Amino acid sequence: MTRRLTPDEAEALLIPEPALETPAAAARERLLTEVAALPALPGVYRYFDAEGGLLYVGKAKHLKRRVSSYFQKDHGGTRIGHMVSKIVRMETTVVRSEAEALLLENNLIKSLNPRFNILFRDDKSYPYLKFVTHEFPRVVYFRGAVDRRHRYFGPYPSAWAVKEGIQLMQKVFLLRTCEDTVFHNRTRPCLLHQIHRCSAPCVDLISREDYAADVRNAVRFLSGQTQEVLDGLQAQMMACAEAFDYEKAAELRDQIATLSKVLQQQSVFTQEDRDTDILAVKVQGGRACVNLAMVRGGRHLGDRAYFPAHVEDAVAVDVGDEAPESAAEAAEAGDAPETARPVEARVLEAFIAQHYLGAACPPVLVTSHPVDRGLVAMLTDPQGHKVSAQHQPRENRRAWLDMAVKGAELALARLLSEEGSQQARTRALVEALDLAPEGMDAGLEGLRIECFDISHTAGEATQASCVVFEGHKMQPGQYRRYNITGITGGDDYAAMRQVLTRRYAKLVDAVQQGTGRLPDLVLVDGGRGQISVAREVFTTLGLNLSLLVGVEKGEGRKVGLEELVFADGREKVYLGHDSAALMLVAQIRDEAHRFAITGMRAKRASVRTGGSRLEDIAGVGPKKRARLLQRFGGVRGVAAASVEDLAGVEGISPELAEEIYRALR
Structure with a gap:
């Protein structure tokens, strides 16, 4: 016999059990505990996401106050809020002074490339x-x-x-x-x-x-x-x-x-006896340009434009060191309140830190925007001479700065125009081939295309190239060359079969383990014959044939008449000589062709001149070997050269020159 529950008994049954703490909540609680335990000392902090990726590197005069500011405020759906929501782990390093914090922060940014910091390509190899x-x-x-x-x-x-x-x-x-x-x-x-x-x-x-x-x-x-x-x-x-x-x-x-x-x-010449660098910054359309002009011995030597990455994300997150507590304190420090600092100043300071700290710096910097005096002071000590920064120059320096500002504006306009054109080409190709790249959630940035080409001379020194297009541009750091062996000389089909098998057999295993990603499109330089071979490889590996497209030369092998051949049986497509999609395909195909030819020629030159003797020397890679052979006309010339002559070749240090000299004797 059953008994009906009283209202009080029924209500008691509805009381929920205590909620179980999720791993994310536990990690957040642990992170807040670490923040509360931070010292009131200068230092550097680093934020990591769940995959262990570095999100941000920052410095602070007061670690606890600075880091706490990220977690005590509701940042909403802003970029900084997006970053804070990803933080699951934090590392901090306490240093003795703000100067040491600046140096450590700069070294970590350059070596680790965090996602939310302003990054400049580290190019210190000036001629x-x-x-x-x-x-x-x-x-x-x-x-x-x-x-x-x-x-x-x-x-x-x-x-x-x-x-x-x-x-x-x-x-x-x-x-x-x-x-x-x-x-x-x-x-x-x-x-x-x-x-x-x-x-x-x-x-x-x-x-x-x-x-x-x-x-x-x-x-x-x-x-x-x-x-x-x-x-x-x-x-x-x-x-x-x-x-x-x-x-x-x-x-x-x-x-x-x-x-x-x-x-x-000379376009600019004065009797100015102090070496000077002129720095002008321009920000527009989410991109930034720092134009560096050099004056040495009174002669304006020219300028060079730098385009940092992560500007929008970094500026949203990089609120700088803790702001002064009062306007009086700000006035006493001689700095504007943090909220008044323009984006240009932050980009400029990031460039100065990454470009000059630990490197040679001229005694005068002329800047388009005022920069932190403490940062300039850091440039002075290591060099043994005083470095000064001037952002409101007169006379000759005013003319130099005006020229640098104009150069920054032109360089940035050119970059935005080129990027817009390249994005239009990418969009046109996606629409023409009805692609669905994995990175579509972030626009077309995630579209990845790989292209292959074979190069040899009468069957000699056969090499295959693989070039990569991603993020609307070629990615030279991901290019690969493959030495083709064990085939009949001149058999392009066998060479293509070998390179595709070597490339994608490993990639398939990586994808299955969750550590790799297949491209959204694979281009092969060739027509039905090459595509037939590629289809066999893809079928054997269990890959989607719709990813595979051949670039077949048109009538008379003329540029602009190429046709696309599909491995999945679709009819050939001619996009039109003025098609933006075909322009992108031709650009990628031509880059694969160039990369294959240069590799084949270097290999052939090595075989004919005995370049393998240079290959056996540690520190002498393909580029240095090619420069040596070109400078001295072959290995015999390199062997006959003195240590001083060897050291005069671009990229050859005195130590490496001595090593080469000994190895070839």
Whole structure:
């Protein structure tokens, strides 16, 4: 017999059990406990997500107050709220001072590339103009670790600027540029002497003393002492004329005239004797550009544009160190309140920190926006000389800054235009082929295309290339070359079968383990024959045939007439010569072709010249090996070169030069 429950008994049964704590809630509680235990000391903090990925690196004068600010406020659906919601783990490092915190933060950002920090590509390998120490010094282009035995001028913003400087040294001061191996074996003047670009010290057409005087004048000119050089040449010309040495006086007159003409052609030249870097920043359309212009010895050497990543995310998250507690404190510190700091200033400070800390910095920085004085002070100490920053310059520096600002505007406009065009091409291809990339949730950024090509010369040195297109641009860091072996020379079908099997057999295993991802589209340079082979490989591996497309050359093999051949049986498609989708396919196909050909040629040159001897030397990769072979004409030339000559090759350090010298003896 059953008994009906009273209302009180029924209500008691409805009382819920205590909720079980979820892993996410436990992790959050643990994180808040760690935050509460942080010290009131300067340091660096790092945020990680559930997969262990680094989200953000920041510095603080007061760790506890700074880190707590992320978790004590409701950031809603903002970017900073998005980041905070992903944080499951935190690491902190306590340091002795704010300066140490800045250095550590900068090193971690550059080495770990966090998702929510402003990132600049680490490109410190600027070229220099180098005077090689010798009885008759030569002037050369140089990039790499400096050697104190020689003299360097720069850095220059581009290789073109260095080469222009070398031409100037040849035109005005007639300095030699030839290798020592050539210099010591000349029996008559070379063509450069005939066109008045070298004084031919190799065959004693100029004395050691006169050549040394030309070198001194060149060094003084590059150091900014232009007027002193002109005055000295003028005095020598008058002395020669008074001594009735009219031929020498005429040579000096021509040299003065050439130098004066060169100075008139300079776009910017002043008597400014302090080396200066001009930094201008422009932010637009979610992208930023920092334009760096270099002035050395009073000469404007040119500029270089840098485009940081993660600007929008980083600026939303990077609220800087804790803001002063009051307006009076802010005024006393000489800084604007944090809320008033423009995006441009934050980008500029990120560039200065990542570009100059731990590297050479000129004594003067001219900036388009005011930057933190503490950051500038950090640039001073390691260099042993004072570095100053100026954001409201006058006279010449004002003109330099205006030029740099204009350059930043033009470079950013060009980038936005190119990115818009590339995104339109990506969208057109997705629509034309009815693709559904995995990254569609984030627009078309996730679309990944891989393209393959085969290259050989009459069956010799067969290589296959694989290039990758992702995020609306080519990804050179993900390119791969495959040496094809065990096939009949010239059998492109067998080569394609081998490279596709090697590429995707491993990738299929990685996908099954959850550590890899298949591309959204695979392009093969070829028609029905290549696609037939590729179809066999994909069928064997159990891959979707709709991913596979061949790029077949059109009638007469003319560009713009290509047709797409599908592995899943669809009819061939001609997109039209003016199709944006075909332009993207052709761009990717041509890049695969270029990458395959350069690899094949390097391999063939290695085989024919015995380059394997260089391959056996640790530290000598394909690029360095190619530069060595090109500079010295083959392995025999490399073996005959001195350590000094080897070190003059781009990318070859003095230590590596000695290793090469010993290995080839």
